[in-house]
Amino acid sequence: MATNKTHRYFIIYKPYGVLSQFISNSSKQQSKKFLGSLFDFPENAMAIGRLDEKSEGLLLITTNGKTSASVNSQNVEKEYYAQVDGNISAEAVNKLIQGVQIGFDGKKYQTKPCKAFKLNETPDLPKRSKKIRDARHGPTSWVSITLNEGKFRQVRKMTSAVGFPTLRLVRVRVGGIELGKMQVGDVVEVDGFEVF
Structure with missing residues (x-):
């Protein structure tokens, strides 16, 4: 045995x-x-x-x-910090919270309501090995998005759907693990x- x-x-x-x-x-x-x-x-x-x-x-x-x-x-939350192109608006963050329509497997998919808020300061994260881009291309901002689902490239698709494409994406928490x-x-x- x-x-x-x-x-x-x-x-x-x-x-x-x-x-x-x-x-x-x-x-x-x-x-x-x-x-x-x-x-x-x-x-x-x-x-x-x-x-x-x-x-x-x-x-x-x-x-x-x-x-x-x-x-x-889907009982376990996953939190992401997304650096987005542009200064993300309160309206865009609200849309993320309510759920947005994204493409998934060739079909339209409505994301579930989630937690999201704009970060007032740049998070203290290690530098990325590949440079994002410099300030000459305009401002960037950071948003926290917490999901209970995880479709392929979901966060990137969500921020694009509200007009602020993701430049850098870092998962910072899974449930109680940070x-x-x-x-x-x-x-x-x-x-x-x-x-x-």
Whole structure:
């Protein structure tokens, strides 16, 4: 009879330009960077939820499929800081809160109501490896968006839908787990995830 192996849990700061997977599924991705380039994760490790290649921040990794399913459930909030093109208006933030129409899988999708507010100051985040753009192209601003759902590229599509495209996107919280003072590429092994 097989013994029950202890599962492992990791909190990481996924860098810009790294895919949220461990190996390439296609020859087109051979030149891409994967999570395995950050740390020697166990063989059956999986990312809980995804951050697209251009997004960065908090990503949870585990060998426990049940934990992955419960964190991916819509009971767990995910908070993002989005740096957007332009000085985001109160009206645009209100639209985000109420839900906006985005394209998803070739169909129109109405996002669920969420929490959103403009950040009065630039958040204290590590510099991104690739420069955003400089002030000559006009102002930028930051908004916090907290979702209970996670469609593909949802935050980017939402800010574009209200007229303020996302330039930089950082996930700062999953449930009760926060990015805090982690630096880009940090990997911290923990005993489990206190998300609820």
